[in-house]
Amino acid sequence: MSSPLVVLLGLSVGTYALKSAGPLLLADRALPPRLERLTTLLPVALLTALVVVSAVGDGQGIAVDARLVGTAVAGVALWRRAPFVVVVLLAVAATAIVRTVGG
Amino acid sequence: MHEGPGQDATARRRIQRQALSVAFAVAPFGVVFGVTCAEAGLSWVEAAGFSIFTFAGSSQFAAVDVLGDGGTAAAAIGAGLLLNLRSLAFGVLVAPVLSGPWWRRALAAQLVIDESTAVATAQTEPAWRRYGFFAGGLAVFVLWNLCTLAGVALAGLGDDFVTDFGLDAAAPAAFLALVWPRLAGTGDRDDGSGDRDDGAPRRVALVAAILAALAIPFAPAGAPILVAGAAVLAVPIRPMGPDR
Numbered sequence: 001m002s003s004p005l006v007v008l009l010g011l012s013v014g015t016y017a018l019k020s021a022g023p024l025l026l027a028d029r030a031l032p033p034r035l036e037r038l039t040t041l042l043p044v045a046l047l048t049a050l051v052v053v054s055a056v057g058d059g060q061g062i063a064v065d066a067r068l069v070g071t072a073v074a075g076v077a078l079w080r081r082a083p084f085v086v087v088v089l090l091a092v093a094a095t096a097i098v099r100t101v102g103g
Numbered sequence: 104m105h106e107g108p109g110q111d112a113t114a115r116r117r118i119q120r121q122a123l124s125v126a127f128a129v130a131p132f133g134v135v136f137g138v139t140c141a142e143a144g145l146s147w148v149e150a151a152g153f154s155i156f157t158f159a160g161s162s163q164f165a166a167v168d169v170l171g172d173g174g175t176a177a178a179a180i181g182a183g184l185l186l187n188l189r190s191l192a193f194g195v196l197v198a199p200v201l202s203g204p205w206w207r208r209a210l211a212a213q214l215v216i217d218e219s220t221a222v223a224t225a226q227t228e229p230a231w232r233r234y235g236f237f238a239g240g241l242a243v244f245v246l247w248n249l250c251t252l253a254g255v256a257l258a259g260l261g262d263d264f265v266t267d268f269g270l271d272a273a274a275p276a277a278f279l280a281l282v283w284p285r286l287a288g289t290g291d292r293d294d295g296s297g298d299r300d301d302g303a304p305r306r307v308a309l310v311a312a313i314l315a316a317l318a319i320p321f322a323p324a325g326a327p328i329l330v331a332g333a334a335v336l337a338v339p340i341r342p343m344g345p346d347r
Contacts, residue, residue, distance in 0.1 A: 060319075
């Protein structure tokens with residue numbers, strides 16, 4: 001079997017094991033009440049981390065670039081209560097413009 | 104508190120828009136993945152195989168990068184799995200909304216990714232979290248796979264087009280839009296109980312942002328997301344009571 005196929009199999013099986021451990025082992029049991037708070041706050045932490053990593057992350061380092069401008073524009077648009085799709089489009093447009101103008 | 108069919112349809116459309124937005128946000132990277140595979144000498148079958156069976160964006164890139172650089176299969180798999188450790192956390196997080204027989208949960212588990220978890224947990228009512236999970240997961244699955252194939256076909260394109268068109272700002276914007284209601288304290292209309300706006304979400308977000316930013320240079324890719332999860336410890340965990 002070629003290397004790519006070995007990787008494909010190994011990565012797929014391993015990844016699926018990680019994905020399914022929660023759903024298969026926990027079923028749909030509700031968490032104890034004390035942990036309910038966690039389930040509302042943990043998503044906030046994870047989502048915020050996703051914002052940060054996708055906005056300034058660059059492989060192994062931090063890269064402050066036009067993405068940050070786009071993210072800031074998204075923040076302004078959200079503050080002004082723009083619809084979801086408009087927020088994303090504005091961010092993309094702002095980033096593209098900054099890159100084009102920046103050369 | 105449950106509203107009538109009119110508001111149900113509104114909620115459904117809102118979640119669909121969110122799901123499509125995140126799906127279009129990651130779509131360009133699917134194209135880049137296809138291009139990366141072609142450049143690494145993979146066939147379109149192998150590229151498609153990754154996007155169907157691994158279906159975890161960043162780890163797909165890492166694995167193919169290692170392969171393209173001449174690394175061993177073990178190194179490629181290891182790099183990919185390290186990146187996917189957060190899938191374990193996401194799976195645990197969405198497990199409560201994946202009800203039904205075990206085989207249905209087993210199928211749904213394949214859709215456990217950043218985006219499906221994000222759309223699911225952005226909803227305040229559990230019933231809509233399930234819808235959000237599947238909307239986000241399926242939208243990304245279809246688009247990601249179509250784009251992978253397109254990328255292989257367009258292999259001469261090069262991966263500058265993502266940055267040239269500012270498309271890499273789509274993901275942070277989409278994630279920001281998903282977390283915003285929790286931070287602004289506005290919440291979604293369909294949550295009767297609602298989060299008390301006691302500032303905890305904003306504190307958690309601030310700590311999480313700092314942790315993630317600090318972790319990026321030091322931790323392997325994907326790990327900063329998990330590290331930032333520790334931000335919830337910044338807020339004391341108390342049962343939901345009448346007052347703090």
